[in-house]
Amino acid sequence: MGELRKLTMQIKNQMNFHKIVLALFVFCGAFLGCSTDEKEAPIVVIATPLVEFSYTPTEIRAGQEVSFNGRFLTGSSAITSWVWNFGDEAQSSAASQTAAFTFPNEGVYTVTLIASDKNDVSSTVTYDVTVLEPLADPFEASVVWAYSNETAVTNYNDGSSSPAIADDGTVYYLESFGGAESRLVAVTDHGTTATKKWDYSPGVNLRNAPTIGPDGSIYLGAWSVDGMRKINALTGAEVWFATTGSGISNSTAAIDAEGNIYVGTRAEGIFSWTAGGTERWKFKEVTGTGYYASPVLSADGSTLYALKTNGLLYAINTADGTAKWNEGMTLTADATGSSLSLDSDGTLYYTTAEEVVAVTDNGTGGTVKWSSAAEGANSSGVVIGLDGRLYVGSSTGLMALDPENGSVVWTYEAAMKESVPAVDAKGNVYFGTSDGRLLVVNQEGELLKQLNLTTNEVHSPVIADDGTVYVEGYNGSSITLFKVAVENGEGPVDSFWPMKGKNKRNTSFDL
Structure with a gap:
């Protein structure tokens, strides 16, 4: 696997929350039945989704399958929904934490991951993925x-x-x-x-x-x-x-x-x-x-x-x-x-x-x-x-x-x-x-x-x-x-030691 890139997140909350990791709600007064001269009201901390994603390989060619992996970060709320969009003309998508996709042509694709929790609070991560031209002689x-x-x-x-x-x-x-x-x-x-x-x-x-x-x-x-x-x-x-x-x-x-x-x-x-x-x-x-x-x-x-x-x-x-x-x-x-x-x-x-x-x-x-x-x-x-x-x-x-x-x-x-x-x-x-x-x-x-x-x-x-x-x-x-x-396989290379144990029998010696 190529080096997993930590992607820059753009957290776009779908509700009217500030763009911060934690939302703080203070309940006091009439809500809790307390007077203003009582002790300070309790603070309830509610986490929002915090996620990132990576993909392999990091150098991608058209026609090559790519693996995408979504991850939640420390402090995130529990994620209940992962939705991908791969930015191609067909707007292909997937609904799982990990996904695989093959880009049909070379170019730059904007890949989007939307992660939501049980409160329907969501965060969106986007990354521009560059896809190179296919290899001249594809390996099948x-x-x-x-x-x-x-x-x-x-x-x-x-x-x-x-x-x-x-x-x-x-x-x-x-x-x-x-x-x-x-x-x-x-x-x-x-x-x-x-x-x-x-x-x-x-x-x-x-x-x-x-x-x-x-x-x-x-x-x-x-x-x-x-x-x-x-x-x-x-x-x-x-x-x-x-x-x-x-x-x-x-x-x-x-x-x-x-x-x-x-x-x-x-x-x-x-x-x-x-x-x-x-x-x-x-x-x-x-x-x-x-x-x-x-x-x-x-x-x-x-x-x-x-x-x-x-x-x-x-x-x-x-x-x-x-x-x-x-x-x-x-x-x-x-x-x-x-x-x-x-x-x-x-x-x-x-x-x-x-x-x-x-x-x-x-x-x-x-x-x-x-x-x-x-x-x-x-x-x-x-x-x-x-x-x-x-x-x-x-x-x-x-x-x-x-x-x-x-x-x-x-x-x-x-x-x-x-x-x-x-x-x-x-x-x-x-x-x-x-x-x-x-x-x-x-x-x-x-x-x-x-x-x-x-x-x-x-x-x-x-x-x-x-x-x-x-x-x-x-x-x-x-x-x-x-x-x-x-496809068109021809067996192991003609060298003295092409694989573990030297040969398909694992003998470390040519019988």
Whole structure:
């Protein structure tokens, strides 16, 4: 979302009140049956409507849907009616606190909001909205279906959650914060509709995205029932459970070409198992703190990189679980939600609550290549677009970074939380916002599409081979999976790390 503009209000009371926030009425004398020499009469304070509105995007093009949001201010009376007029030739209107409108042509439109209370006292806010000419090559995308299992949850999905897509088109998504009812849901996409194939519940919160192995099985860690699970893709039945002795938080499992699984825990280090559930090795140091970030595999699969919350970055031999090296990173802020990612030249990226850091593996250690300020980036992660450009979410919006030095190329302002971007074959970037939108911008940071999906967090999108996008959204009480069709879509960008987990399976490795 672009920066919400506080609009200059023109309060036009429809009754004979002064243009002030509070109307004061003094009742005395005959009205209250008191004499003039009695104590001072009571003062009754009556509030009037005080409102403002904002809209997104702030740079609008003809033919592009715009979201309008009315808000009452401190001291306002309770608003019972919201009426919009969008200033077009047809005098289009809406009667709700929030509204969406598409301006048909370029020009300047006077948008008006009239807010009234139960006493029929109203205030009017107006703002001139400039609409630019439409893009020469319009980007077309639309929601095909929305599916929810309707499990009650108390929070958005953690760990920048992302669906996983199997080769047969089955989509797996999480309902994380349902307590004992938390579930992994398998959805069959029928094209224009979706149905549930099965769901699986381990009885505890699920705080990491699912991963799909080479044989199509699904792997999932859990927060407090300590261990990793392998789940049958056809039935949803548990194939095996491997205990870890410690919960698995935001660490989504990485899987190599042989089907070996790698995951970090909160207190017991890093584990690796075979596809059959046999423990290959366990890596645990003397120092405390956990591995909340998802580990990543090198291009040849020989090295596993993992970041501890105390700042220790490890390179681990995948063959036997021994350390190649460890490097102490100076963490300036929390890194518990970080999603690690990797470039084709071996550069490793991690995020904290204050910055993005690029690290080079020099064989015997890790050398910081650069760091770039990025507030709130620990709830996102770095992805790679066309020409190597980097993208990462932050609390101020989507940031485009130069891979050579980490300098900020541009920022598209929006409220982001728990969303790793995804880049398509044309270089367009998809990302979720914390106010319910899926946004698509081009390489220059220009908005191509805004889809209003829900009311709260929209998580990390995943791009299928045909360009279809799947993403989870939270509405304050449940999680919904959305399918978005992209006209002339061509799948993810041909880069080393185009989206969370590297690919549609979330494996952090090309199987």
